Amino acid sequence: MNKIIIKGKNSDSEIFIGNSIDILPEYLPKEKVLVITDDTVGKLYNTFFPEFPTLKINSGEVSKNLSTIEYLVDQMLDIGVDRSWFILGFGGGVVCDIVGFLASIYMRGIPFGFVATTLLAQVDASVGGKNAVNVFGYKNIIGTFNQPKFVVCDPFFLKTLSMDEINCGIAEILKYGLISDSKIFDMLDKNYSEVLNLKTDLIEDLVYRSITIKASIVNQDEEEKNIRKLLNFGHTIAHILEKNQYISHGKAVFTGMKFATELSAQKSYISMEKSKKIVSLLKKYNFLSKYPDKETLISNLSKDKKKDGSNLSFVYIEDIGKAIIKSLTIKELGEDINELLKHSL
Numbered sequence: 332m333n334k335i336i337i338k339g340k341n342s343d344s345e346i347f348i349g350n351s352i353d354i355l356p357e358y359l360p361k362e363k364v365l366v367i368t369d370d371t372v373g374k375l376y377n378t379f380f381p382e383f384p385t386l387k388i389n390s391g392e393v394s395k396n397l398s399t400i401e402y403l404v405d406q407m408l409d410i411g412v413d414r415s416w417f418i419l420g421f422g423g424g425v426v427c428d429i430v431g432f433l434a435s436i437y438m439r440g441i442p443f444g445f446v447a448t449t450l451l452a453q454v455d456a457s458v459g460g461k462n463a464v465n466v467f468g469y470k471n472i473i474g475t476f477n478q479p480k481f482v483v484c485d486p487f488f489l490k491t492l493s494m495d496e497i498n499c500g501i502a503e504i505l506k507y508g509l510i511s512d513s514k515i516f517d518m519l520d521k522n523y524s525e526v527l528n529l530k531t532d533l534i535e536d537l538v539y540r541s542i543t544i545k546a547s548i549v550n551q552d553e554e555e556k557n558i559r560k561l562l563n564f565g566h567t568i569a570h571i572l573e574k575n576q577y578i579s580h581g582k583a584v585f586t587g588m589k590f591a592t593e594l595s596a597q598k599s600y601i602s603m604e605k606s607k608k609i610v611s612l613l614k615k616y617n618f619l620s621k622y623p624d625k626e627t628l629i630s631n632l633s634k635d636k637k638k639d640g641s642n643l644s645f646v647y648i649e650d651i652g653k654a655i656i657k658s659l660t661i662k663e664l665g666e667d668i669n670e671l672l673k674h675s676l
């Protein structure tokens with residue numbers, strides 16, 4: 332088992348990677364703990380839940396909204412949860428986002444921790460202290476920065492994931508490889524079937540490398556004022572795809588990374604040879620969608636919640652393992668996108 336620490340503004344976060352579920356009792360208070368999970372994880376893994384009151388939400392993105400928060404607050408008041416309690420989120424990225432947000436605002440904040448049960452939650456959603464819920468169809472539009480006290484990332488829980496869920500995690504792992512660690516890229520390239528079959532030591536290594544990169548970035552820029560924006564590689568376009576094509580986050584991120592790579596090659600930030608190598612790996616995992624049309628892209632970019640006036644930070648790639656952030660106007664980005672779409676099918 333490995334441990335990585337994130338030093339947050341309000342609290343440190345200890346992240347355990349590997350065979351780590353057994354350490355849970357050590358890190359939980361002896362009483363006044365509330366477990367929050369979803370239906371699927373509740374059915375599959377209830378024997379692993381500590382013996383405390385447990386609340387379940389419906390599985391999936393449909394639950395990531397204020398109605399779920401209201402439902403949970405109502406239940407928590409009935410149970411008598413107050414600021415002396417601790418909330419344990421046991422589940423994927425949706426449970427982590429809901430619990431992180433709820434714990435940050437309930438009675439102005441109570442401590443919380445996660446057992447992350449999807450690959451995506453282990454390498455991304457549970458780590459780094461961002462949380463959010465969706466409102467009026469706008470994804471992650473209200474949320475906070477607040478670190479969980481601990482995160483348990485045990486590969487044991489991943490064996491029951493669907494292939495789509497595995498691919499969603501791989502999308503983020505590949506993102507870390509592309510922006511910061513060419514070894515991750517090589518591992519994903521050379522061990523395609525072992526990765527998809529979740530070979531334990533390989534997955535553990537990939538999760539460890541991914542969290543190491545995220546932790547290092549978050550330790551330098553917890554509130555995404557500069558370098559944390561690197562983690563948005565592929566995500567500017569991915570968010571538009573998710574909203575307009577109703578595809579999974581992972582498929583959208585694979586497609587968004589292909590788009591950003593091709594845009595980087597068009598602008599000569601990366602060589603054509605390297606760009607082709609990246610696109611070929613993206614295609615190998617067979618989890619790509621179509622690009623949206625130019626009008627959809629531009630109108631959605633103008634509404635991007637991360638834009639700053641008429642400018643937007645876009646993450647380009649310079650090499651496998653090296654990304655750069657450039658600020659440009661929506662008009663400039665629109666012209667580049669127009670050019671790219673002329674040449675892609």
Ligand SMILES: NC(=O)c1ccc[n+]([C@@H]2O[C@H](COP(=O)([O-])OP(=O)(O)OC[C@H]3O[C@@H](n4cnc5c(N)ncnc54)[C@H](O)[C@@H]3O)[C@@H](O)[C@H]2O)c1
Nearest residue numbers: 371390391423424425448449451455456461462488491492
């Ligand atoms: N806060 C952040 O920094 C951050 C980062 C990335 C993604 N996210 C958010 O995370 C969410 C996506 O996360 P996700 O893909 O984990 O989605 P999810 O939590 O909806 O999980 C996907 C599905 O897998 C099921 N599941 C969970 N664990 C399982 C297991 N071990 N075996 C079988 N099934 C299991 C869930 O019940 C659900 O049906 C999105 O809402 C996204 O916005 C947040």
